[in-house]
Amino acid sequence: MSGKGGSRGGRRDVEFAPKDVQLRDDVRTLGALVGDVLREQCGDAFFQLVERARHAAIASADDDLHALLKDLPPREAETLVRAFATYFEVVNLAERIHRIRRRRDYLRSASDPQEGSLQDTARRLAAAGVTPPEIAALLQRLRIEPVFTAHPTEATRRTLLEKEQVIGRLLVERLDPSRTPDEERAALARIREEVTAAWQTDPQPSARPSVMDELENVLFYLTDIVYRIVAPFSEEVEAAVHKAYDVEVPTRPVLRFGSWVGGDMDGNPNVGAETLRAALARQRDLVLDRYRGEAAELARRLSQSGSRTGVSDAVRERVATYGVQFPTALAAIPPRYHDMPYRVLFRLIAARLEATRRDAPEGYAGAAELERDLGVVLASLHAHRGEHAGLFGVRRLLRRVETFGFHLATIDLRQHAQVHRAVLATLLRDPEWGTRAPADRLARLRLVLERREEPSGSPDAEAARTLDVFKAIADCRARFGPDAVGPYIISMAQGADDVFAVLVLARWGGLARSGHIPLDVAPLFETVADLERAPIVMHALFEDPYYRVHLAARGMHQMVMIGYSDSNKDAGIGAARWALHRGQAALVETTDRSGIDLTFFHGRGGTVSRGGGKITSAIRSAPARSIRGRFRMTEQGEAINAKYGLRGIAMRTLEQTVSAVALATALPRTPDARETGWTSVMDDIARDSRAAYRALVYDDPQFVEYFRRATPIDVIQRMEIGSRPASRQSADAGGEIEQLRAIPWVFAWTQSRHLLPGWYGLGTALDRAAERHGAAALGEMIRGWPFLRALVDDVEMVLGTADLAIAARYARLAGELGRHYLPRIRAEFDRTVANVLALKQEQALLDSDPALQRSILLRNPYVDPMSLLQIDLLERWRATGRPDDDVFRALLATVRGIAQGLQSTG
Incomplete structure (x- = not known):
């Protein structure tokens, strides 16, 4: 398994638990589909090259793999990377669809809610004695606000994100057990069509994206995913509370959304007053367009005739007022609809929303006015037996207006x-x-x-x-x-x-x-x-x-x-x-x-x-x-796509966060009496960890040169994937680690499979803590203290993803420096692994997280060939003075491919 320094031997087979058999089948089906696309697009000889590389990686035959890939023509190397990256795309999607499948399985179960779900949380709160009034107060206080940022990490074009969405929807449709074999074949044919079209699309932007390009990327998630799920999410909150308490508890939206795109000026001269205005104007146009579309749909659906059912005076007054304000819109409504007050009102609301978009004086002064209009309709429907005659859609629109206002997402400023x-x-x-x-x-x-x-x-x-x-x-x-x-x-x-x-x-x-x-x-x-x-x-x-x-x-x-x-x-x-x-x-x-x-x-x-x-x-x-x-x-970056790229995944992301915050607020943890002593132990661990880390990274003047030669930092700094320079002073930054931004620093170490910032120093610190305080005391700490457990779990995840055998090949790019630093890095890696395994009482890394362990095993046979290709290409590119040529394009492809494979950039 990846994460073991030194010789790795053959890889373990990927094992699937019974509950994950459908994921195994999906991976095989989609993998075969990608193989068919490669044969069709590139020929059988190329497909056989891909297969030989994959089998060599599975056998951990790195020397054979290196010999197979060395000195490949740049265009062929780039195509090979695209092949592996395409596999990652479908595997990533298969895993996300499986998470949606598992969530649906839990939702269908009346007695076994999924851990971290809204149902599970409401049940735990009720069992702990939290009363309905306390739940109502909690829901009034809850406010969860993800803030989307555009740092130089997200390397996927919007065009490809949209194709990914189509494939994701088709995979979700395959979850329907009533589908016929013909429907299944048709779905796979459409998936193949999207995969093939993506294959024929250049993944690399031709120029560094502007701030507004970055905005469009974030808006893709806000409008295509988040906008659609906030109302269903609120409904799930209400349903969970009702199921646990058997009472109706008034709720308000607990979600808000923010953005830094257009407002993050720190180190980015392209951001300022104009980008703030332009970003908010674009966001308002989009959200008003969504509201207008929903108003038009509600006008179609709410066909109640005044002669058949009662309608409140407030609704009729709104129709009269808006009819005067928007005579053209009123005149466009056919006379046969004039006895349908809801239909007429929503058509006029749509007209007022359009006036708002044009900044016309008769438009809405603010979102609160639209909320009042919707409230009038809701009250009328409630009063006249309309709970099942359109109220659902009106309430959904109201939830969205309450969440997004007329701005969609709050933009922060930073300098x-x-x-x-x-x-x-x-x-x-x-x-x-x-x-x-x-x-x-x-x-x-x-x-x-x-x-x-x-x-x-x-x-x-x-x-x-x-x-x-x-x-x-x-x-x-x-x-x-x-x-x-x-x-x-x-x-x-x-x-x-x-x-x-x-x-x-x-x-x-x-x-x-x-x-x-x-x-x-x-x-x-x-x-x-x-x-x-x-x-x-x-x-x-x-x-x-x-x-x-x-x-x-x-x-x-x-x-x-x-x-x-x-x-x-x-x-x-x-x-x-x-x-x-x-x-x-x-x-x-x-x-x-x-x-x-x-x-x-x-x-x-x-x-x-x-x-x-x-x-x-x-x-x-x-x-x-x-x-x-x-x-x-x-x-940030890929975190947005991984956590919000599909509606079902976004729902799970948000419910886990809301649930955790609700439990931490309503049922705060009582600190263990031993924590006072544990903090002094952690003081020692932090001090020793920092000393070990800084002794390598900052105190050794040669280490920066090792970093620059044993990682692709020089490629990353020239990538056209963000509007902000990679360093605070300039793109070159004079070679100093202090001036390099944290994102490319982490990105470069991830690409070279060291992942050094995620673990270095902790092994030494834990060794010394065990000597001072005893291994038994550390064992008590990790079992009784969530802070240390979370830290060790996170470090274990990094160790499991790192691969020191591949990192050793990057180290060879640094020559004598590699021979000097790699043994030191490897020794600290081994110390950290040993301590993590001892503290968690595991035989192998990630034994406590088999899903992540399996995910790494699935990906590594495809990541390793790209890493070896990257090393070979780096050597060639640097030897010729780092030109912008086919070798550089192939290098860019390896950076993107490895990022997709490890599901990590910065």
Whole structure:
């Protein structure tokens, strides 16, 4: 199995439990279908090459595989990678469809709800004695907000995503047991048609995507998937509560959605005021178009005649009013429909929505007005025996309006603290501003706010651009609604002065209203040192009289964002996770003492090294009182496609998150009395883990050269897959690890199969902890403490995905450096594996997660050939000066293919 350093021997057979036999059959059927496509498109000789490579990988015959693939012509290498990547696409889909199948099986079971489902959660709450009024209060408080971001990781064209959707729908249709053999053959023929069309589509964009291209990618998920499922999700919440309590509990939508596309300025000069306006305008057009379509459909379905059933006066009044406002729309309604008040009203509502889209004065002033119209119809249907005559569809539309408003998704703003300091240096005419003590900067900024001083310096281009953003915030809220723009996030925040800097710039940018600044400012604490200082920084803010007044105007609510990516890159996974845990606990204490309502915003990436992993474990292991009904987290890169790419998968993703937050809020875990002692042990583990990690990554000046030669970082930095540079200063970044963004850092180590940021340092730390405290004490900790269990589970997942035998071949690209560093890396890997297996009492990695273990075994025979191809191509490309040629195109294909195979980029 992958994850064992050294010689691997032959691979284990992939075993399927009885409940997964249908997945096995799907994988075989789809694999054979891909084989047929390859024969048809590329010929039998090419298909035989694919098969020889696959069988060599299964036998772990890496030397034979290397000999087979070495010096392949670039075009043939690229085609071979496409072949393996196509297999991954169908296997990934088969696994997702199997998850949908398993969820449906549980939903059909009256007595055995799926763990983490809404039914399971409601039943557990009822069994724990949570009363119906308490459930109602909990549902009023719950707010789960995934925030979609566009970092340079998502490497799939929208065209191919749409084809994937079609294949997914066809696979879902195959779940119907009543299908005839002819229908099954027709479905497989259509799947083959989509696979073949995808094969003939170039997967690589011809140019780096713009911000608006990235927006379209995110909007694909928001409009095609998320929009469709929010109403059914709310219905499932109500049904679960009713089944557990046998009462009707009033609910409101617990889901909201956010986005960084168009608002994430940190390191991206392409984002600013105009992209914020353009993104929100596009989002509004799309959501209004969806509402208009639903209104037209409701007009068709609600055909009740006034002569046959009662209709409320409020409905008739709306028809009369809108008939005057929209005479053209009224005139277009045939006279035979005039005795159908609901039909007429919904046609007029559709006309008013179109007027809203055109910014016409007769349009809706905001989503609340549309909600009132729908409420009038609902009340009338309730009062006149219409519960089964259209009420269902009206309620679904209302749920969507309540969730999405007229903006679809709230767009956050983000900028680096250093940019604000540079702008203030210009506007205050103080060239030494950036080097002044934070306390001095804070005092000066407070005076600016209290005295309402204006800038003393003329804005340069950067300052003008920054001030324009705050004007755009005001404009966008006026046009798209108060929830259209979310918090303003400060990257690399280090002091209270960084928060005051945003307030000053917001005032100067024209955002102040009625004496206060209507803006939630969220500092983002990213490094271990900043996380440790965060409680001090926030305490200083909460004690500041001016900031207390600002918070009072914001409902005494404060958002704090915590970064998983940079903290891991800074200190390694053990120290980073502990700093995040302790930082959250300390911030909870600080805000509780100050009477502040705190929401954490979790900057989680798609990989364990950047905060990924199982969301339910992360929530269960969170510090006490850190989750109080609200959970906001980023969804990045491939995480979006893997978690929201199909409606059934999106439903499962959201129900697991909502369920975990509901349980953590209503039934908070009582800390084990032993945790006080365990925290001191974890302090030691974090310290030793950090020391081991930094000794390799930062303290050894030659290691950066090993990283650059033993990973495809030079390819990743030139990929056209995001609008933001890979480094904060430039695309080259001068070779320094500190300047490289966390995403390409993790991406590169993943590609080379080291996955080093996800485990390095922890093995040494656990060895030393066992020596100091005893193995038995560590065993008690992992059994009794969800935090350590979640950390070890996540690291085990990384270890199981890594492959040191393949990594050793990448190390050869670094020559003498490879011979120097690989033994050190391998020794730490082996230490970490040994400790994980001992703590979890397992014989092999991932024995406790057979589904993931099976998934890795399914993929590796197809990932390994691509890795060896990538190594060969890297050697050739670098030897010729890294030109943009066919070899580079083939390298891009390997990067995308390996990412698909491992289901991980950054």
